[in-house]
Amino acid sequence: MDGAAPAAGGRLPDNIAYFGRALRAAGLPVGPGSVLDAIRAVETAGIGRREDFYWTLHAVFVTRREHHLVFDQAFHVFWRKRQMLEKMLAMLSPNAPARPERKGPPPLKRVEDAFFAGVGEPRTEEKPRIEVETRLAVSTEEVFRTKDFAQMSAEEIVEARRRIALLRLPDERVATRRLIADRSGKQLDLRATLRASLRSGGELVDLHRRGPGERRPPLVALLDISGSMADYSRLVLQFLHALTAQRRRVSTFLFGTRLTNVSRALAHRDPDEALALAGESAKDWSGGTRIASSLRAFNRHWSRRVLGQGAVVLLITDGLEREAGEHLAFEMDRLHRSCRRLIWLNPLLRYEGFEPRAAGVRAMLPHVDDFRPVHNLASIEILVKALSVSE
Amino acid sequence: MSGQRLPGAPDSIDATLALLEAGGYVADRALATVVFLALRMGRPLFLEGEAGVGKTEIAKVLASVLGRRLIRLQCYEGLDLASAVYEWNYAAQMIAIRATEAAGSVDRDRLVEDVFSERYLIRRPLLQALEPDPAGAPVLLVDELDRTDEAFEAFLLEVLSDFQVTVPELGTVRAEHPPIVVVTSNRTREVHDALKRRCLYHWVDYPNAARELAILRARVPEAPKRLSREVVGFVQAIRREDLFKAPGVAETLDWASALVELDAAALDPAVVGDTLGVLLKYQDDIAKTDAGRIEALIQDARVAAKAMG
Secondary structure (H helix, E strand, O other), X not given: OOOOOHHHHHHHHHXXXXXXXXXXXXXXXXXXXXXXHHHHHHHHHOOOOHHHHHHHXXXXXXXXXXXXXXXXXXXXXXXOOOOHHHHHHHHHOOOOOOOOOOOOOOOOHHHHHHHHHHHHHHHHHHHHHHHHOHHHHHHHHHHHHHOOHHHOOHHHHXXXXXXXXXXXXXXXXXXXXXXXXXXXXXXXOHHHHHHHHHHOOOOOOOOOEEEEEEEOOOEEEEEEOOHHHXXXXXXXXXXXXXXXXXXXXXXXEEEOOOEEEOHHHHOOOOHHHHHHHHHHHOOOOOOOOOHHHHHHHHHHHOHHHHOOOOOEEEEEOXXXXXXXXXXXXXXXXXXXXXXXXXXXXXXXXXXXXXXXXXXXXXXXXXXXXXXXXOOOHHHHHHHHHHOOOOO | OOOOOOOOOOOOHHHHHHHHHHOOOOOOHHHHHHHHHHHHHOOOEEEEOOOOOOHHHXXXXXXXXXXXXXXXXXXXOOXXXXXXXXXXXXXXXXXXXXXXXXXXOOOHHHHHHHHOOHHHEEEOHHHHHHOOOOOOOOEEEEEOHHHOOHHHHHHHHHHHHHOEEEEOOOEEEEOOOOOEEEEEEOOOOOOOHHHHHOOEXXXXXXXXXXXXXXXXXXXXXXXOHHHHHHHHHHHHHHHOOOOOOOOOHHHHHHHHHHHHHOOOOOOOHHHHHHHHHHHOXXXXXXXXXXXXXXXXXXXXXXXXXXXXX
């Protein structure tokens, strides 16, 4: 079995390297290190059977369950034909698109904005007026901060986006179970005490103490992107992108008719690229809402993975759900019980005298810790403050 | 390192399959391939999968069939060096210091040297795993890594790539023969890619009916044939149900044992209803599986059992 045909031995490492490159092109994190590992693994296992060869490469190249499918398809395409080398060369040549299903990249929002700025320019005549009286400028500022996102012009949205990106979350922290040195801590740190006392030959005993350290809790956002939320969801997404850049362990999910995890997309530093990627991965923008089934999908597939260690959940939706009922309340209850704090952000709260009449809202309200508006800059700023108060 | 042979280690994938089977573990070929590679390449084995699919069991079986010591590091949030690598025996150290003082003159340097010597060192799992063992390098099981915090994960990364740890007072301990490492994760959070890259990765899935039946026969041999087949058919069917937590292989085995205790020769609605708590661990799931559903699942199980022959 170990006698992997020596004739193939010369070309096999090359083929594995090409295969590694193909996997990388398909989106798997395959580096030169894993290619070397794969070659070593194949040398170790020998290629007696096709199945063994498959699982040998699998053991090295696949590091997440989600990658299995890509690997499986790539493997069958790549190693099927005898002339795989020539085929691969053709596939990897710069003429062929790396991912054929993807059309040309959509124009960056920033580029669009650049054009908008040109269109908006004739309006400069407004400027002198603001200069005349400072008080007016202040009140304009106030108007802007409390202006509903839905009523903003393209230009104002650009400004809102800029300010949202500048918002900083205060340092909210929760205690960890790992102990650190702490003068007023409750526990004796015998290790430190003993070391210190040995410095004086064991005569002076200065008690060292330790107590729990602190860290930021994970943050999980569930953002409704259905039609009724259209004016808000993109700006909130901008806010979530800024959050992702500021702190570790932020997970973002979009939902309309189905649930999409966009945490990885939002981790891109460039906001335009990040939002474009997030927009691309969710196929149900501006459609209907199925809150109950989306929450169910979240509870089933993700809650155990992202809600550990005291996560705070931001649920951003207007709660307008047709199929409200027992299911919605049930899933909300489960979500509420699995996280440390559940904050519901609802743009409908902007209306004074908002009453939870809709069935969906009534089903959801009993299960949240905090119910807040999110429709203008001021409300997002208040939210940022609220996030800093624990419990 | 690929040329290095572990004594008693299998020399082919088929041999690995046979070896695991000798230890009572029925693996599929995919799993046997990664185990074989991990043993031959001296790389840690990273196993992910739902609770109760037999990840931990692999480490136990490897230790027993290779005749190695099994060292288990159970992870939890807040796990630190003192509980994972080493700790000093402070009480004994204090007594030693007092005793030296009582004897009169105190030579400070000697005292430090004496108190921080091997005599007062308490070895925790990771340090134990790096030390030579006459039976051969031990099997180190790092269980449920997803429960620790990221700081510990980063530390483990260092240990697993160099197989050494440093005790400031004693120096560096380096494993002459690296332990066989099995890391498991239930995936309650994502483990960092950097750590996974050091390892050979495998997702342990629920077994198919044939393999689950083989596992059941190996583990609960006293279960009647018909019952075993129906149990497997039932579990396979209920995993397709809309459950919050599908039962793992561990639950199948528990259930079969429970049914044997109750002298059941085949499944019937009453006995299934009474013992459902062995299979399903969430009240919602149990409530959802009412009498009518159980009836239908038993029908499915009977059909499947016939097919298993």
